[in-house]
Amino acid sequence: EVQLVEFGGGLVQPGRSQRLSCTGSGFTFDDYAMHWVRQAPGKGLEWVSGISWNSASIGYADSVKGRFTITRDNAKNSLYLQMNSLRPEDMALYYCARDFEVRAAHFGAFDVWGQGTMVIVSS
Amino acid sequence: SYELTQPPSVSVSPGQTASITCSADKLGDRFAFWYQQKPGQSPVLVIYQDNRRPSGIPERFSGSSSGNTATLTISGTQAIDEADYYCQAWDISTPVIFGGGTKLTV
Numbered sequence: 245e246v247q248l249v250e251f252g253g254g255l256v257q258p259g260r261s262q263r264l265s266c267t268g269s270g271f272t273f274d275d276y277a278m279h280w281v282r283q284a285p286g287k288g289l290e291w292v293s294g295i296s297w298n299s300a301s302i303g304y305a306d307s308v309k310g311r312f313t314i315t316r317d318n319a320k321n322s323l324y325l326q327m328n329s330l331r332p333e334d335m336a337l338y339y340c341a342r343d344f345e346v347r348a349a350h351f352g353a354f355d356v357w358g359q360g361t362m363v364i365v366s367s
Numbered sequence: 368s369y370e371l372t373q374p375p376s377v378s379v380s381p382g383q384t385a386s387i388t389c390s391a392d393k394l395g396d397r398f399a400f401w402y403q404q405k406p407g408q409s410p411v412l413v414i415y416q417d418n419r420r421p422s423g424i425p426e427r428f429s430g431s432s433s434g435n436t437a438t439l440t441i442s443g444t445q446a447i448d449e450a451d452y453y454c455q456a457w458d459i460s461t462p463v464i465f466g467g468g469t470k471l472t473v
Binding site for chain 1: 368398400402404409410411412415421451453455457461462463464465466467468
C-alpha cells in the first residue's frame with residue numbers, strides 16, 4: 245500500500261523551531277518529487293515547499309521563504325521540513341504529499357497525501 | 368502574483384450536474400488539477416492535467432479548461448460528493464497555487 249506518514253507536529257512557541265518528518269512506503273521514494281502542503285484550521289490548502297526527486301530543484305512559498313528548509317533522504321525514504329522563526333500564522337495541519345509524475349521535470353500535482361501533522365504555534 | 372478564483376459555495380440537487388469553476392488569467396494555457404476534501408480527511412486528486420481522471424475516481428467526475436476558466440463537472444451528483452473542492456495550477460512565480468476552495472452542498 246502506498247503510504248505517507250508525517251511526524252513531528254506539536255505545540256511550539258512563537259519564534260522557536262520545529263522539524264517535521266515524513267516517511268513514504270509502498271513506492272519507490274526516490275522516483276518522485278515531494279511536497280509539504282498546509283491547511284490552517286477552517287481554511288484552504290496552501291503549498292509550502294517542494295523538492296525534486298534528486299533534490300536538484302527546491303521551491304518555497306513566499307510566506308515561508310527564508311524560514312523553512314525542505315530536505316530529503318532517499319536512503320531513508322524520508323522528507324523533512326525544518327521550520328524556524330515560527331509565527332502564529334504558521335499554525336496548521338501540515339501534509340506531506342507525493343508529486344503525481346515520476347521524475348518530473350517540474351513540480352506538478354499531488355496524488356498521494358499523508359494524514360497530516362498539526363503544528364500549533366502559541367505561547 | 369497569480370491567483371486562482373473559485374466560488375465559495377455551490378449547491379446541487381442529488382442526481383443533477385454540479386459545475387465548479389476556477390478562474391485566472393490565461394488559465395487555459397496551463398494545466399489545472401482538482402482535489403476533493405471531505406471533513407477530517409486528506410485531499411484526494413480527482414482530476415489532473417485539465418481532464419484526466421486518476422484510477423479509482425468515478426466517471427461522473429470530469430474536467431475541462433479553456434480561456435481563463437477551468438471547470439470541474441460532477442454528473443449525477445451523489446450525497447457522497449458533498450465536500451470541499453480545490454483547483455490547483457502552476458505558476459512560474461510560485462510553483463504551486465491553490466484556489467480558495469468551493470464547498471459543494473448536495
